[in-house]
Amino acid sequence: MATLYLFSALLLTALVSVPINVSGSAYCGPVEATDKDLVQFPLNLEFLEAEFFLSGALGHGLDAIEPDFAGGGPPPIGAQKANLDPVTLPINVSGSAYCGPVEATDKDLVQFPLNLEFLEAEFFLSGALGHGLDAIEPDFAGGGPPPIGAQKANLDPVTVKSSRNLVTKKAIITAVGGIPRPLYDLSPKAFAQLFDKAVGYKLNPPFNPYSNTVNYLLASYAIPYVGLVGYVGTIPYLTTYSSRALVASLLGVESGQDAVIRTLLYEKAHEKVMPYNITVAEFTNAISFLRNKLAMCGVRDEGLIVPLPLGAENRTESNILSADTNSRSYARTQPQILRIVYGTGSEYKPGGFLPRGGNGKIARSFLDKA
Structure with missing residues (x-):
């Protein structure tokens, strides 16, 4: 159902901005890393979102659209097309296709x-x-x-x-x-x-x-x-x-x-x-x-x-x-x-x-x- 799919989508996107934490239960400070490594880290979540949203809406993931993006990594397990209504179906995620501007005069x-x-x-x-x-x-x-x-x-x-x-x-x-x-x-x-x-x-x-x-x-x-x-x-x-x-x-x-x-x-x-x-x-x-x-x-x-x-x-x-x-x-x-x-x-x-x-x-x- 579309409602359950949207709830799952909400959980996924929440992982990016609202990490669960308990004071003292784990290290809560920053890691020492280069800018490159810090910027690359979110790709773990971006891949997760892209595979879930693409598979749910279209029935296929990144390998069907931008196979080079995977960098040789394995395809996800169990992703499949969801039974969505027309309003939910257009949901997309940045990274499934290039959505930015082109460089031109x-x-x-x-x-x-x-x-x-x-x-x-x-x-x-x-x-x-x-x-x-x-x-x-x-x-x-x-x-x-x-x-x-x-x-x-x-x-x-x-x-x-x-x-x-x-x-x-x-x-x-x-x-x-x-x-x-x-x-x-x-x-x-x-x-x-x-x-x-x-x-x-x-x-x-x-x-x-x-x-x-x-x-x-x-x-x-x-x-x-x-x-x-x-x-x-x-x-x-x-x-x-x-x-x-x-x-x-x-x-x-x-x-x-x-x-x-x-x-x-x-x-x-x-x-x-x-x-x-x-x-x-x-x-x-x-x-x-x-x-x-x-x-x-x-x-x-x-x-x-x-x-x-x-x-x-x-x-x-x-x-x-x-x-x-x-x-x-x-x-x-x-x-x-x-x-x-x-x-x-x-x-x-x-x-x-x-x-x-x-x-x-x-x-x-x-x-x-x-």
């Missing part, structure tokens, strides 16, 4: 989001107008190939107007130069695979984002938010005022895009998406859960209806804006974003919307190491 950090901005532009333009960037700003593509499978969607007039306004501006390219547009797979098949993975089984008929307004909005839900949290995660590591000002302004627009999509979906939150007998809110929760699972760095993504512990300030289950319990935006790093948009859970393994991987120095640096 401002130019590279600002260029990286173009991988997502191109994706959004091609999807929203094609869905609303039936054509992509090549028909509007052909120079923006930088010689990159057109997307696979993008097409005009069967949308109501309000959604058509909204989609036309969700196309990003040319501020990044003007400020720091562009990158070649990566190859995108925006075919119905690519989205069907994403939604199958989110719900945990093959939908019948396969999910088609272009068939109607609700499907298109659900597919749209899967895109801008990843860029939003990426901008939040980038700003603290930019060194110049001009870079921070640029990304802050883009973050405002990206937040607005996500809010429009979430609001339109929230109006239909409890409606069933036919013919799947799954509500709109349930689909958004499944997509958010999948993104948390792929990124492997804890809960930084939430659907439209959430349990109180995940709601704004723990007071509401309604979740039009995705934010932490203090109503602050979540943040993600570049590796986390690549794990999500590739759909593979690895920044080293392309797939999903980017079958050949992203472009720019940051994205290519991971592919060069693959």
Whole structure:
């Protein structure tokens, strides 16, 4: 049961910060050791936490994700997948995947989001107008190939107007130069695979984002938010005022895009998406859960209806804006974003919307190491 699992998790994490002691029953003073040895010692507990949380949530431990971390040590005895509810399942531990920032110049950090901005532009333009960037700003593509499978969607007039306004501006390219547009797979098949993975089984008929307004909005839900949290995660590591000002302004627009999509979906939150007998809110929760699972760095993504512990300030289950319990935006790093948009859970393994991987120095640096 999830409750027993959480109690066990609490005991494990308590070992780090609340050691049991009795005055005089054992030596309670410090040990003499080098900084290196003192810093290495907590790895005994970090390994313990990582193996327990990974096995409980995913059914496998560190050897399946970062085999080199074990340093030749044996696998744990008896760890197994737990029977968890969807809220408990995303629990993760630092060390199961790298969750920190990458070292990069401002130019590279600002260029990286173009991988997502191109994706959004091609999807929203094609869905609303039936054509992509090549028909509007052909120079923006930088010689990159057109997307696979993008097409005009069967949308109501309000959604058509909204989609036309969700196309990003040319501020990044003007400020720091562009990158070649990566190859995108925006075919119905690519989205069907994403939604199958989110719900945990093959939908019948396969999910088609272009068939109607609700499907298109659900597919749209899967895109801008990843860029939003990426901008939040980038700003603290930019060194110049001009870079921070640029990304802050883009973050405002990206937040607005996500809010429009979430609001339109929230109006239909409890409606069933036919013919799947799954509500709109349930689909958004499944997509958010999948993104948390792929990124492997804890809960930084939430659907439209959430349990109180995940709601704004723990007071509401309604979740039009995705934010932490203090109503602050979540943040993600570049590796986390690549794990999500590739759909593979690895920044080293392309797939999903980017079958050949992203472009720019940051994205290519991971592919060069693959």
